[in-house]
Amino acid sequence: MIVEANSVRFDSLSLDNGASLAPVDVAYETYGELNSKKTNAILILHAFSGDAHAAGISHETGKPGWWDNCIGPGKAFDTNKYFVICSNILGGCRGTTGPSSVNPATGCPYAMSFPVITVSDMVRLQKMLIDWFGIERLLSVSGGSMGGMQALEWAVAFPDRVVSAIPIACTTRHSAQQIAFNEVGRQAIMADPDWNEGNYYSHKPPARGLAVARMVGHITYMSDDSMREKFGRRLRGKENFGFDFDVDFEVESYLRYRGSEFVTRFDANSYLYITKAMDYFDLTNGQGTLASAFASSQARFLVISFSSDWLYPSYQSQEIVRALRTRNCDVAYVELQSNYGHDAFLVDVAEQTDLIRGFLASTYEKTQ
Amino acid sequence: MTAESSHKQAFVPELLGRSDYAIIGEIVEPNTKVLDLGCGEGELLQWLAENKGVDARGVEISGAKVQRAIARGVSVYQGDIDEGLADYPKGAFDYVILSQTLQQTHKPLKVLREMLRVGRRVIVAFPNFGHWAVRLSMAVGGGAPKTKLFPYNWYDSPNIHFLTVRDFEALMALQGLVVERRYFLSGRHKVHFLPNVLAEVAVYLLSGSAGSTASPQGPG
Structure with a gap:
């Protein structure tokens, strides 16, 4: 699967810190075909150092995507069945506007004049991309680590736009560590x-x-x-x-x-x-309980953690699960046994594949 | 149980190879919300979702089993039944099922109370320690009983409480819990007399609402 990098420009984006960015470019890739009803779209959210090249072989570099073992024909995110989108995050350096981008007002890179951004800013920009595709509801939003944090933000910020969320090896807010x-x-x-x-x-x-x-x-x-x-x-x-x-x-x-x-x-x-942005992220926005943050969420959740992940320990995933249970939300959770630590979500793919495939298939069925 | 019903359908069809599942499948009304505690690989939940259109959820302690349940599309979370129900709001489910697991929980009464808090109705199936084969095994062998129902050696048994039909009835009466229906099974047959001696498995439908208390049937 040879894939092309794409880009779209939006006029402006208002940010949590009160500033706005104009214009904003978003680099993205897609895999598979969007069905006529636009009900089979899945947004993949990359982790801290990832980019839009999640799967396939890059036309430019010849390199496989960062989650190529999970996304593709017959894989966990089966591109024979689903339309998969991944975009570079706001503030990144792989095609989406970030501090290394040229500020049109000065003709120089933004550098430290780039506004401080948040995970919800990143997600609002992703939503503009999804709107641009004309997709009303995403079948799923999924990612590991910071990608999982974005998936949670999607489910909370745009509850009527996501059918399901698969946050992996992540947290609702960073701990002191x-x-x-x-x-x-x-x-x-x-x-x-x-x-x-x-x-x-x-x-x-x-x-x-x-x-x-x-x-x-x-x-x-x-x-x-x-x-x-x-x-x-x-x-x-x-x-x-x-x-x-x-x-x-x-x-x-x-x-x-x-x-x-x-x-x-x-x-x-x-x-x-x-x-x-990761450190500022707090799904509750510092107000109320985690359960109240999920108050309007209607999504189905699959939460996954890894036994040896000490950076995003299982207790943080269990907090998500407990809050969802308090709201009586539909949530599946498992702690997978792995020796690979936090890297497991990228490496230990065999374990995740059946889970994600089964979860997505039953979710897709319910929407048809 | 009424006298009329005792002559109906003495033979119980199996569901997924188990007659207690067949009873549960019969009890659960369509399009309800069901929580199965100790749901294993989620076979019963999947059956209920596909055949009764229920909103199916499960709890299971074994990670490997949870993986297989999620892979078959059932929303199961890995957790401990003894602690796991506290987060659910009151009346979150129409049915909470505990199938052949009560004897393995640390605090069975607390689990039952929690089930009745989060569910409108509770379905409990348990192996009857009063069955004649158990009594015989112990009386004749003199050791901890080993039977088809209780196949484990005492040192590697997951069962930590041993209860009979009589014990369960007594607990229901003592706690004022309402037994809506009770089924006694021996293999694929319903047992209609001396259930405490003849039943291998008992299935109870309970409700928490303090209404008319069904008169406990005299177990054998």
């Missing part, structure tokens, strides 16, 4: 002199800071078990310690590789803005 890891990443970027208060687009990007931020991120995405299995204390290309500060251990090599690779595809300012 989750905010703390994000803050370490932000500080690593801002401590890099090349960051230059965000004005680096005509110079060198803050590659060292961004790489360190990514290294921390990767640690939180794995588990003690998966790191032991993958690296243990194995040395990298040597028999003995080097007695210096070059790479000794495999795990060091892996993190350095991941860090430097990330720098080539991600914008440091986007890192700051998106992590801030």
Whole structure:
């Protein structure tokens, strides 16, 4: 499945912080065919560092999408049956307007003049895209991690627009620990002199800071078990310690590789803005209980967590489930056994496939 | 149970290989909201959804079983029956079903009370520890009974409470719970006398509403 990147421009978007952005570009991809009644559309929501290229082989880069093992003909999100849409989030750096985009008012990249955005801003922009497609109700909204947070926001902000939601490995609001890891990443970027208060687009990007931020991120995405299995204390290309500060251990090599690779595809300012949006996210908006946040939601939910995910632990998914039960909402929940930590939602696909396929099929049936 | 009904349909067809499911399938009215506690892989719920148009939900502790239930399209969540009902609002369901699991809960009475809070009606099916084969196994063998119904060794049995039809009737009377209907089964046959001796499985339809208390039938 060779896929093309698409883009659409909207005149403006009003933001939670009172500002508005004009214009706003949205990069998206689609897979499968929209049926004549437009009832088979599924919106896939990407995680923090993802992009619109969720599935298939990119026409431009030749690379598979980030959830290609879940989206495609006969896969969990079966493109023989459903029309799947994925767009790059607001504030991103992969085609949708973000801090690295050119501000038409100045002719220069927004950099830190980009307004601080929220997850609900991201979702409002996605809704503009769905309106543009002429889709009245999405059969499902689904994603892992921050993608799951967006799925929850969809179900709460636009209850009459979603038939079902599949939030995976996520939370209704960040804990102190989750905010703390994000803050370490932000500080690593801002401590890099090349960051230059965000004005680096005509110079060198803050590659060292961004790489360190990514290294921390990767640690939180794995588990003690998966790191032991993958690296243990194995040395990298040597028999003995080097007695210096070059790479000794495999795990060091892996993190350095991941860090430097990330720098080539991600914008440091986007890192700051998106992590801030995640930290601000609170499904209750700081008012009332979680159950009251779901008051008008009519969606059917499939909530999935992973046993070894310590970044978004199962208790956070169980909080979602409990609140939905309090509202007597239709909710299925399972904690899948996995060693892969938070990465499991991208890696442990076999387990998820039957769940998602069965859930979507029965949801689709109910709408026909 | 009335005398007339006792002669009707002595033979119970099986549903999904179980006659207690057939009784449950008969009791549940169409287009109602049903919660099945300890629903396993969700077979009964799927049957009820497909054949009675019910809004089917389930609770199951085993993750592997929950996975298979969700894969068949049933909304099941992984959780513990002993704690899991607290979140539901009062009267959330038309029926709450507990099939062959009461004897495995830590606090059966609390579970029953919770079921009656969240459901208008409750259907409880349980294996009868008063069945003659159990009595015989214990009387003759002298060990913890092992029968077709209770096949486990004492040290690996999931059953932590042992109750008979008589015990259940006594509890209903003591707690003032209303028994709307009761069915006693031995294999694929209904049992109409001496249920405490002859029934392998009992199925009760209870309601929480304190109305006319059905007179408890004298169990054997």
